[in-house]
Amino acid sequence: MMKFKKILTATAMVLSMAMPLPAFADTDVSHNWNADNEAETMRIFREKYESLGGVWKDTAFPDTQESITSAKTRFIGGNPPMAIQSALGGTLQDFAEGGLLQNMDAVAKANNWAANVSDSIAAVGQYDGHWVAAPVFVDVINWMYTNNEVLAAAGVEAPNTWTEFKAALAALKSAGYTGLAIGGSDWQEAILFDHVILGVGGAELYDAMMTGDKSVFDNGQVRTALEEIMSLAEYTDDGKAGRSWNDTNTLMVTGKAGFFFMGPWAAGGYGDLGDEGGNWSCRLTPWASALTVVPDGFQFIAVKSDADKAAQALFAAAVMDPATQIAAAQAKGTLPATNQASASDFSGCPAKAVDAMAESTSVTHWNGHASDVGSAIKDSITALWNGQMDIDAALEKMRAGL
Amino acid sequence: MLNSRNKVKAALVLIPTVIVVFYFIWGFAVYTAFLSFTKSRFLPNHEIIGFDNYILLFANDRWWVAYSNMFIFGALYIGGCIILGALLAVLLDRLTKGETLFRTIFLYPMSLSLVVTGLAWQWILNPTSGIQQIVRTAGWDEFNFNWVASSDFAIYTIVFAALWNGTGLIMILFLAGIKSIDDEIWKAARIDQIPVWRIYFNIILPQLRTVLLTAVMLLGFQVVRSFDVVVALTNGGPGYASDVPARYVFEYFFQRSKIGQGAAAAVMMVMTMILIVLPYLYYEIRRKEI
Numbered sequence: 001m002m003k004f005k006k007i008l009t010a011t012a013m014v015l016s017m018a019m020p021l022p023a024f025a026d027t028d029v030s031h032n033w034n035a036d037n038e039a040e041t042m043r044i045f046r047e048k049y050e051s052l053g054g055v056w057k058d059t060a061f062p063d064t065q066e067s068i069t070s071a072k073t074r075f076i077g078g079n080p081p082m083a084i085q086s087a088l089g090g091t092l093q094d095f096a097e098g099g100l101l102q103n104m105d106a107v108a109k110a111n112n113w114a115a116n117v118s119d120s121i122a123a124v125g126q127y128d129g130h131w132v133a134a135p136v137f138v139d140v141i142n143w144m145y146t147n148n149e150v151l152a153a154a155g156v157e158a159p160n161t162w163t164e165f166k167a168a169l170a171a172l173k174s175a176g177y178t179g180l181a182i183g184g185s186d187w188q189e190a191i192l193f194d195h196v197i198l199g200v201g202g203a204e205l206y207d208a209m210m211t212g213d214k215s216v217f218d219n220g221q222v223r224t225a226l227e228e229i230m231s232l233a234e235y236t237d238d239g240k241a242g243r244s245w246n247d248t249n250t251l252m253v254t255g256k257a258g259f260f261f262m263g264p265w266a267a268g269g270y271g272d273l274g275d276e277g278g279n280w281s282c283r284l285t286p287w288a289s290a291l292t293v294v295p296d297g298f299q300f301i302a303v304k305s306d307a308d309k310a311a312q313a314l315f316a317a318a319v320m321d322p323a324t325q326i327a328a329a330q331a332k333g334t335l336p337a338t339n340q341a342s343a344s345d346f347s348g349c350p351a352k353a354v355d356a357m358a359e360s361t362s363v364t365h366w367n368g369h370a371s372d373v374g375s376a377i378k379d380s381i382t383a384l385w386n387g388q389m390d391i392d393a394a395l396e397k398m399r400a401g402l
Numbered sequence: 403m404l405n406s407r408n409k410v411k412a413a414l415v416l417i418p419t420v421i422v423v424f425y426f427i428w429g430f431a432v433y434t435a436f437l438s439f440t441k442s443r444f445l446p447n448h449e450i451i452g453f454d455n456y457i458l459l460f461a462n463d464r465w466w467v468a469y470s471n472m473f474i475f476g477a478l479y480i481g482g483c484i485i486l487g488a489l490l491a492v493l494l495d496r497l498t499k500g501e502t503l504f505r506t507i508f509l510y511p512m513s514l515s516l517v518v519t520g521l522a523w524q525w526i527l528n529p530t531s532g533i534q535q536i537v538r539t540a541g542w543d544e545f546n547f548n549w550v551a552s553s554d555f556a557i558y559t560i561v562f563a564a565l566w567n568g569t570g571l572i573m574i575l576f577l578a579g580i581k582s583i584d585d586e587i588w589k590a591a592r593i594d595q596i597p598v599w600r601i602y603f604n605i606i607l608p609q610l611r612t613v614l615l616t617a618v619m620l621l622g623f624q625v626v627r628s629f630d631v632v633v634a635l636t637n638g639g640p641g642y643a644s645d646v647p648a649r650y651v652f653e654y655f656f657q658r659s660k661i662g663q664g665a666a667a668a669v670m671m672v673m674t675m676i677l678i679v680l681p682y683l684y685y686e687i688r689r690k691e692i
Contacts, residue, residue, distance in 0.1 A: 065656070065657045069656045069657075072444070072445065076445070094443070094444040094659045095444070097443075097444065098444045098445040099445075100445075184637075184639050184640060185637075185639075186639075186641070186642075237530065238529035238530055238534075238548050238551055239528060239529055239530030239531070239551075240551070241528075241529075241548075241550055241551035241556075241636070241639060241640050242524065242550070242636055242637055242639055242640075371658060371659050375658055379464060379642070382639075382640075382641040382642065383463075383641050383642065385640075385641065386553045386639070386640035386641030386643060387552075387553050387554075387640075387641075388467070388553050388641045388642070388643055389463075397463070
């Protein structure tokens with residue numbers, strides 16, 4: 001035992017001598033960036049942070065829910081991670097109301113965050129007027145992926161309107177393909193609903209619904225959307241129950257299905273898919289001039305010790321550095337939160353998103369709102385889509401929940 | 403007999419266990435019940451709001467789907483396990499050769515965790531890769547077996563998987579019971595020339611009430627806490643058609659930032675269990691005393 005202690009002390013001494021700068025406590029970032037491209041993203045942030053003198057440590061989780069649950073438990077246990085990566089919005093409000101977040105105003109001021117991001121992005125990094133999170137990416141969610149070879153084989157042009165889309169689905173079906181690839185989780189079904197709502201009432205209706213304006217339920221637009229979504233059921237396959245989004249993505253990419261609605265993560269992370277524009281391509285909802293966006297970033301947990309706070313400040317400075325954000329966004333295949341990026345920095349789907357952002361309306365996706373909003377959409381859509389409720393009941397459930 | 407000194411020793415040895423049990427089991431159960439009356443959302447919050455969480459819970463159709471699924475699953479699972487288990491036990495008892503082999507075969511599924519069971523059955527029942535696809539490839543193009551994708555039938559697929567997993571244990575319980583019956587009864591029944599099946603169903607099995615009680619208890623707890631098999635097999639889907647209370651509690655506690663409502667649902671689970679088990683226990687114990 002004594003011997004072990006000696007070795008430990010010796011190792012610590014050697015390590016501390018090798019350290020060029022004051023030894024910060026480790027960062028300990030919780031995240032769910034596991035795919036190849038996301039790991040690359042993390043490496044870019046990590047290198048920037050280490051070049052500033054930090055010591056890196058991270059914990060990866062399979063999804064956001066797990067990392068949030070872990071962060072919460074560790075906070076109550078008195079040993080929280082310093083930062084947690086997640087979609088900002090609802091989660092941030094939950095964390096902030098629970099008193100879990102750190103005031104980062106000093107770091108933000110020193111690094112001029114307010115000038116580096118647009119006002120709407122700055123708003124999602126703050127709670128009650130104080131910076132508590134670093135917005136690093138803006139994920140545009142409403143992508144429609146198409147398999148060009150499948151469409152060509154069925155003799156279908158890429159659709160530009162909802163009517164053309166449904167005609168294309170019918171043509172695919174008669175050619176023996178699955179028209180629409182969709183998986184079995186409620187959030188995948190809710191993403192399909194996003195595209196339908198945008199088609200029926202555009203960004204205006206979408207935003208009104210998400211912000212709790214119940215008057216939009218009066219003119220029948222939402223009902224139309226629900227009717228339209230049900231008319232798509234016949235173009236899906238039997239295997240959708242319980243299927244994960246990445247298995248569903250494979251259906252589209254391998255030429256079993258024509259269309260696939262998913263966020264930007266579907267385009268990245270699968271290096272062997274080849275580039276966009278080959279056998280598959282991506283478009284933002286063709287029948288609407290709108291983008292649904294979710295800011296993604298790091299929330300800073302209220303740590304106590306000065307060493308932890310210093311490490312946190314350093315990490316915050318690293319991830320909010322505009323050049324680092326742009327490089328990381330390029331690796332991840334999404335857009336950076338900084339306002340200092342231009343369309344020429346990107347290629348493929350993200351470049352299309354930069355262009356679209358300039359000419360279309362951006363609205364916050366349900367995943368960027370309080371968790372009740374997402375629950376209301378997901379619960380009612382999944383009950384309707386899977387035949388547990390009729391349209392009237394689903395409509396009422398959605399109205400009551402929003 | 404214990405003398406008084408040994409009694410003190412025994413008490414001292416037991417005290418840590420008693421404290422741990424009280425704190426971690428009863429303490430936390432009481433705390434959960436307390437949380438169900440508070441405003442807890444993302445984190446525990448001790449502001450009392452009365453029965454609001456219960457009102458929200460009872461107004462949520464999702465809860466009623468999960469709650470009624472518990473009864474559907476419970477009735478079929480407990481009934482199925484006991485009938486199949488008893489039947490297999492009788493058949494095994496009749497075997498003159500190979501009893502060990504068959505006992506191992508029937509008991510084997512129990513050695514798999516319910517998560518593995520659920521995943522295996524998910525593959526078996528998956529309409530695009532499981533039974534349906536195999537039968538269709540074999541030539542019956544119109545064959546349909548997509549229960550796992552149907553919101554009306556998904557809960558029954560969970561019964562399949564759980565039955566497959568749980569029957570072996572009940573079979574062993576009954577087999578042990580049958581073996582312990584006095585040989586004299588057999589001899590007497592033979593002399594009276596009662597057919598073998600009637601000996602089992604009118605004489606042997608009725609004597610196994612304690613085994614039945616044990617089986618119902620064991621399976622009952624399985625039903626209330628059923629979680630892993632559901633998560634692995636359907637994850638509550640399609641939609642939330644095959645949701646069960648334990649999964650509901652988990653989701654509201656950890657994923658939806660609604661600790662209060664999750665706690666209320668957990669309390670409902672315990673209450674239901676008590677309501678069902680207490681009268682039965684009482685009845686069985688009273689019978690014994692008489």
